[in-house]
Amino acid sequence: MDPxxxxxxxxxxxxxxxxxxxxxxxxxVAEGAHDLAVAVxxxxxxxxxxxxxxxxxxxxxxAYLQGHDGEFDEDPEHELxxxxxxxxxxxxxxxxxxxxxxxxxxxRRQSAARAxxxxxxxxxxxxxxxxxxxxxxxAQQAGMAYEEYQDFVYDAVLRDWEALAEEMAQLKDxxxxxxxxxxxxxxxDLSMSIANRIAVNSxxxxxxxxxxxxxxxxxxxxxxxxxxxxxxxxVPMTVSDRRVRDVELTFEDGEVVDFTAAQGEAxxxxxxxxxxxxxxxxELGIGMNRGIDQPTDRILFDEKMGxxxxxxxxxxxxxxxPEGYEDERNESAVHVDLIRWMDEGSRxxxxxxxxxxxxxxxxx
Amino acid sequence: MDPxxxxxxxxxxxxxxxxxxxxxxxxxVAEGAHDLAVAVxxxxxxxxxxxxxxxxxxxxxxAYLQGHDGEFDEDPEHELxxxxxxxxxxxxxxxxxxxxxxxxxxxRRQSAARAxxxxxxxxxxxxxxxxxxxxxxxAQQAGMAYEEYQDFVYDAVLRDWEALAEEMAQLKDxxxxxxxxxxxxxxxDLSMSIANRIAVNSxxxxxxxxxxxxxxxxxxxxxxxxxxxxxxxxVPMTVSDRRVRDVELTFEDGEVVDFTAAQGEAxxxxxxxxxxxxxxxxELGIGMNRGIDQPTDRILFDEKMGxxxxxxxxxxxxxxxPEGYEDERNESAVHVDLIRWMDEGSRxxxxxxxxxxxxxxxxx
Numbered sequence: 001m002d003p004x005x006x007x008x009x010x011x012x013x014x015x016x017x018x019x020x021x022x023x024x025x026x027x028x029v030a031e032g033a034h035d036l037a038v039a040v041x042x043x044x045x046x047x048x049x050x051x052x053x054x055x056x057x058x059x060x061x062x063a064y065l066q067g068h069d070g071e072f073d074e075d076p077e078h079e080l081x082x083x084x085x086x087x088x089x090x091x092x093x094x095x096x097x098x099x100x101x102x103x104x105x106x107x108r109r110q111s112a113a114r115a116x117x118x119x120x121x122x123x124x125x126x127x128x129x130x131x132x133x134x135x136x137x138x139a140q141q142a143g144m145a146y147e148e149y150q151d152f153v154y155d156a157v158l159r160d161w162e163a164l165a166e167e168m169a170q171l172k173d174x175x176x177x178x179x180x181x182x183x184x185x186x187x188x189d190l191s192m193s194i195a196n197r198i199a200v201n202s203x204x205x206x207x208x209x210x211x212x213x214x215x216x217x218x219x220x221x222x223x224x225x226x227x228x229x230x231x232x233x234x235v236p237m238t239v240s241d242r243r244v245r246d247v248e249l250t251f252e253d254g255e256v257v258d259f260t261a262a263q264g265e266a267x268x269x270x271x272x273x274x275x276x277x278x279x280x281x282x283e284l285g286i287g288m289n290r291g292i293d294q295p296t297d298r299i300l301f302d303e304k305m306g307x308x309x310x311x312x313x314x315x316x317x318x319x320x321x322p323e324g325y326e327d328e329r330n331e332s333a334v335h336v337d338l339i340r341w342m343d344e345g346s347r348x349x350x351x352x353x354x355x356x357x358x359x360x361x362x363x364x
Numbered sequence: 365m366d367p368x369x370x371x372x373x374x375x376x377x378x379x380x381x382x383x384x385x386x387x388x389x390x391x392x393v394a395e396g397a398h399d400l401a402v403a404v405x406x407x408x409x410x411x412x413x414x415x416x417x418x419x420x421x422x423x424x425x426x427a428y429l430q431g432h433d434g435e436f437d438e439d440p441e442h443e444l445x446x447x448x449x450x451x452x453x454x455x456x457x458x459x460x461x462x463x464x465x466x467x468x469x470x471x472r473r474q475s476a477a478r479a480x481x482x483x484x485x486x487x488x489x490x491x492x493x494x495x496x497x498x499x500x501x502x503a504q505q506a507g508m509a510y511e512e513y514q515d516f517v518y519d520a521v522l523r524d525w526e527a528l529a530e531e532m533a534q535l536k537d538x539x540x541x542x543x544x545x546x547x548x549x550x551x552x553d554l555s556m557s558i559a560n561r562i563a564v565n566s567x568x569x570x571x572x573x574x575x576x577x578x579x580x581x582x583x584x585x586x587x588x589x590x591x592x593x594x595x596x597x598x599v600p601m602t603v604s605d606r607r608v609r610d611v612e613l614t615f616e617d618g619e620v621v622d623f624t625a626a627q628g629e630a631x632x633x634x635x636x637x638x639x640x641x642x643x644x645x646x647e648l649g650i651g652m653n654r655g656i657d658q659p660t661d662r663i664l665f666d667e668k669m670g671x672x673x674x675x676x677x678x679x680x681x682x683x684x685x686p687e688g689y690e691d692e693r694n695e696s697a698v699h700v701d702l703i704r705w706m707d708e709g710s711r712x713x714x715x716x717x718x719x720x721x722x723x724x725x726x727x728x
């Protein structure tokens with residue numbers, strides 16, 4: 001077995017999930033994630049944790065949903081009990097077909113999700129971590145050869161997380177003590193206030209309230225009505241199943257007042273029309289994972305790319321709002337991330353101080 | 365997909381497990397049983413049952429057990445809760461390597477099993493059913509080509525169970541009203557009392573208190589000290605990992621007083637030495653599944669072969685003992701089935717009446 005599979009398992013169990021003896025762990029294994037699951041199971045055994053393996057098969061989900069009439073029971077007791085009593089839920093993504101559920105009517109999927117909301121909440125109340133095992137199907141989605149994609153995933157996952165967490169802590173401190181952020185670059189001059197916000201050091205560990213492996217970003221929430229100026233996003237994305245490229249947004253008093261896109265303009269228009277909150281920003285994120293050097297159309301990786309920033313239209317995360325400021329949280333049914341490279345000619349400033357220039361942080 | 369997979373799923377869900385709307389079902393899926401699991405999931409959805417899929421991977425079990433120090437927590441809460449709240453547990457066997465756990469020390473496996481005894485009991489308290497999906501690994505164990513083994517399994521599983529249950533009911537009635545059983549044939553003349561016993565019609569359905577698919581046998585328990593005479597078993601078996609062939613046992617006052625075997629005599633000797641109960645019979649079973657016409661060294665199938673009888677050294681099943689007669693149940697740490705063909709020249713009598721001769725029942 002590729003020794004990186006074992007390293008991945010160790011990173012997941014020890015750095016990310018902080019598994020200890022006696023922990024009741026649910027391991028959710030996608031169809032193609034068997035090898036990683038075996039490596040994780042060995043670590044869980046060695047730590048003295050207790051293991052239930054759940055088979056997270058998209059083909060089983062499809063068959064079940066296709067057979068069902070769509071009137072789902074609310075939070076089936078056995079599944080709810082499993083997650084309510086679990087300490088940790090480790091989800092190993094990595095299917096054999098990213099479109100395995102494509103022919104299930106979306107209203108049936110939504111009904112099932114609504115009926116199982118209590119189970120979802122129970123799962124999110126555990127020390128949960130999601131990661132992916134590199135499969136051929138994910139390589140295909142990324143437009144890569146299989147071996148190339150394996151290298152890509154392991155470069156992203158197998159970081160010196162302790163060192164990265166320390167580096168990210170520097171940026172978090174700057175953002176927590178600063179009030180004004182300015183992003184400057186090609187087609188871009190955007191400013192916003194981040195007063196009374198807490199930046200999150202997303203270091204791929206439950207110890208940092210960070211639940212994805214890989215992670216590697218610091219994110220905060222702009223004061224919604226403070227955003228002024230224009231910004232372009234040169235990383236291609238998929239928004240509502242449509243490709244979107246070179247989006248430019250112009251803000252006045254925090255609201256998008258003008259927008260263009262080289263491709264997928266209609267998807268952006270629809271996003272903005274969702275609700276009032278969709279025309280404001282809910283997140284400013286700064287990607288700091290240098291192991292991710294190209295987009296693969298998977299937000300779990302793309303938004304963490306070292307040398308990028310992303311802004312999200314719509315819903316803000318609760319974790320960015322200190323007590324007493326929860327009311328300022330931007331609400332929306334959507335949270336659509338858009339990403340720009342901060343390369344040659346780009347600059348990130350906090351209170352007039354240059355934090356990043358030409359893609360490099362001041363301390364790099 | 366082979367249409368027989370779908371028929372297998374329907375038999376399991378409807379005939380065997382009697383799944384109804386609202387049932388909380390755990391589906392345990394072995395590594396190679398994915399296709400059957402997909403077909404079963406579709407039926408479960410269609411019946412309005414609720415589904416949790418558990419990944420029953422031997423390679424994950426091996427890795428976990430190899431990593432563990434052997435001091436297992438007793439009945440981990442999350443797993444116990446899952447099974448305690450389940451209505452049905454459907455286990456789909458069919459691994460990719462029947463010896464996947466071969467290098468795990470047996471004391472570690474036993475420690476794990478002992479620590480999880482409460483979970484096992486919770487599972488057995490549900491409407492559980494075990495079946496197997498025909499895999500290449502099981503074909504290999506049976507010494508068959510893959511396609512040949514598929515035919516073998518589906519011939520055994522896809523019976524007219526309703527008709528077979530009725531036929532078996534005739535034999536159950538004969539055994540329930542009779543007191544003396546005699547088995548005669550080549551190297552065999554054995555008699556025993558079955559007074560005050562209840563025969564079980566094992567018709568592969570929880571409605572018959574029968575939990576294996578396929579099944580197809582009627583079994584009862586001899587009065588332990590009533591067994592007299594000799595019997596030979598010409599179906600080859602594996603006992604304690606050793607091949608055993610042409611075993612002959614001689615009984616006096618219900619105890620084995622002499623034995624020989626053409627192969628594996630030591631395995632029989634060890635079995636008999638286990639405890640006092642191991643030298644007495646705990647079961648008389650009569651195989652009635654005509655879909656199973658050859659042994660494959662898998663007791664789930666072998667003991668159900670139409671035209672065979674089997675006798676088990678050791679532990680009797682509680683289900684054969686009516687109220688007030690539980691004390692007569694033979695106790696032992698072992699339950700070792702031995703099988704003989706009731707072909708040409710063989711005869712099964714109940715109270716002197718010929719029930720089966722030359723492999724055919726009186727009503728055939």
